[in-house]
Amino acid sequence: MLAVPTRLFLGIDTSYYTCSLALVDEAGRLLDDQRRLLAVAHGERGVSPQEAVWAHLNALPQLAEALLRAHGRDVAAVAASVKPRPVEGSYLPPFRVGEGFGRTLAAALGVPFYATTHQEMHIQAGLWSSDDPPQGQQFLAIHLSGGTTELVRVTRRPGGFAEELLGGTQDLHAGQFVDRVGVALGLPFPAGPHLERLAAAGEAGRVSLPSAVRGYSLSFSGPESAAQRLVGKVEPADLALAVLHTVARSLEKWLLHAMEETGLREVLIVGGVAANQVLRERLCHRLCHPAVGARLAFAQPRYSTDNAVGTALLAREIAGVAGVTG
Numbered sequence: 001m002l003a004v005p006t007r008l009f010l011g012i013d014t015s016y017y018t019c020s021l022a023l024v025d026e027a028g029r030l031l032d033d034q035r036r037l038l039a040v041a042h043g044e045r046g047v048s049p050q051e052a053v054w055a056h057l058n059a060l061p062q063l064a065e066a067l068l069r070a071h072g073r074d075v076a077a078v079a080a081s082v083k084p085r086p087v088e089g090s091y092l093p094p095f096r097v098g099e100g101f102g103r104t105l106a107a108a109l110g111v112p113f114y115a116t117t118h119q120e121m122h123i124q125a126g127l128w129s130s131d132d133p134p135q136g137q138q139f140l141a142i143h144l145s146g147g148t149t150e151l152v153r154v155t156r157r158p159g160g161f162a163e164e165l166l167g168g169t170q171d172l173h174a175g176q177f178v179d180r181v182g183v184a185l186g187l188p189f190p191a192g193p194h195l196e197r198l199a200a201a202g203e204a205g206r207v208s209l210p211s212a213v214r215g216y217s218l219s220f221s222g223p224e225s226a227a228q229r230l231v232g233k234v235e236p237a238d239l240a241l242a243v244l245h246t247v248a249r250s251l252e253k254w255l256l257h258a259m260e261e262t263g264l265r266e267v268l269i270v271g272g273v274a275a276n277q278v279l280r281e282r283l284c285h286r287l288c289h290p291a292v293g294a295r296l297a298f299a300q301p302r303y304s305t306d307n308a309v310g311t312a313l314l315a316r317e318i319a320g321v322a323g324v325t326g
Contacts, residue, residue, distance in 0.1 A: 008071055009319060010105070011312030012060070012080040013121055014098035016052050016147060017190060017272070019059040020308035023071060024316055028128065031071070033309055034063040040189045046146070046179075049093040056097040064105070077324055078106040079114040079315035081308075084148060086117045086163055092147075114318045116311060119143050119150070120160055124317075125310030126270040126299035133297050134266035140166075140258055142251065145271035145306075146175030146190060151216065151258055154268070159321040160314055166258055167216025174247050174273045177220040181227045181243050185236050195240045196276050202241030207234050209246040213253040220250070247273065248282040255287060259294060266295045275304035 007026040014020070016038070023032040038047055038055045047055070068075075080102035083090040099115065106113035123141055127133045141154045141163075149169040155162040172180075175192065182191020187198070209226050212219035223246045230239055251269075259265055267287075273279065280298055287294040303309055 006074050007076045008074045009312050009315040010067075010075050010078045010102075011121070011308040011310070011315055012078070012098040012102045013118060013306060013308040013311050014056045014060070014081070014094045015118060015306045016047065016092070016094055018306035019056050019063065020306060021060070021063050021067060022308040022312040023067060023075075024309070024312040026316065028313060028316060030309060032067050033307065034067060035307060036063060042188065046189065052094040053097055056094055060097065060101050064101075068105075072109065075109055075111055077112045077114060077315045077319040078102045078109070079116050079311050079318065081118040081121050081311055082115040083117050085119045085150070087165070090117070112319065112322065112324055114315055116160065116314045116318075118306075119148065119152075119163070120314060121308070121310035122270040122299070122304075123154060123161060123268065123310070124313045125303040125307055126268045126297065128310070128313055129300040129303040130268065130297040132295070134268055134295070136264070136266050138264060139266040139268060140255070140262065140264050141268045141270065142255070142274070143271045144174050144251075144269060144273040146173055146179060146273075148271065149173040149175075149218065149220075151254055153262060153264070159318040166262075167218065167254065170217055170219045170221075172220040172224055174220060175271075177224050177247065178243060178273060180224055181231070181239070184228055184231045185240065190272070192272060192276060195243065196278060198237050199240035199244055199278055200237075202235070202237035202239075204241060204245065206238040207242035209242045211246050211250040211253065213250050213257075215257055216254070218250055218254055220247075241278070244276060244278040245282065248279050248286075251279075251283060252286050255294065256292070259292075265293050266297070268297045268299075270299045270304060272305045274298055275301040
């Protein structure tokens, strides 16, 4: 058996959907990946901040105990996602649970604590897990989830990234669009994987939904209203497929505008919605054509969804810049 190196890096991420811890070694190899989905009552479209905080308070010690018993002495640094995005004013209560747990744990272990963000976690996990990640110093990234739909220009820097927000949704996020229609169709929340399976039996073109993109601005409220009006009137599989095609078509218009404006052709797409294979295939078919010249990269599906692997990898990166030796 391969001996475990003595410098290990622990990451914590506490989103609205998943409680996550991960451990990587100094070579960037994943040693442990613990996750627990937050329970959502049938028919509901999420959890309240109070419910999410309570769930994380209960789950974190349970997930961490075995990991720390096995590897706690070898942890050289701890990082946590402390807010959704790396901008002033970005805040969600569940992330404070992970931050508090991480800071306390780092102090108890006598190692540094590093604050990072949920969005940076997704980008790092995408770069690490993609089969063909962007190679340039700058690239475009789309963060596509139930809580974020943003297009950013990413610049690599020691220990992480600098991000410039180019555009975002004006109302619903892509994941909210998927979840609201999915729940209306009787699917469990979060609805993404269930809607994808349902869409596999759909026929393209039977149901058409609008897409609303203007420059860097994107909207899903109109498509969602149109989809809701069709629930019970068309085949569920056809409507499910139309929802996914509408998301893909919106992203296609978004990216064509961004590539024209920035000149960048490398694109990393991350977040839970980006795990959808229908979305991936349609975007690649439309944008990777030589006439367009885009190079699309996706996180592996397991690392598209919320996780702490990217956070642990960022702890490793930041520690390397800081010269932490463990």
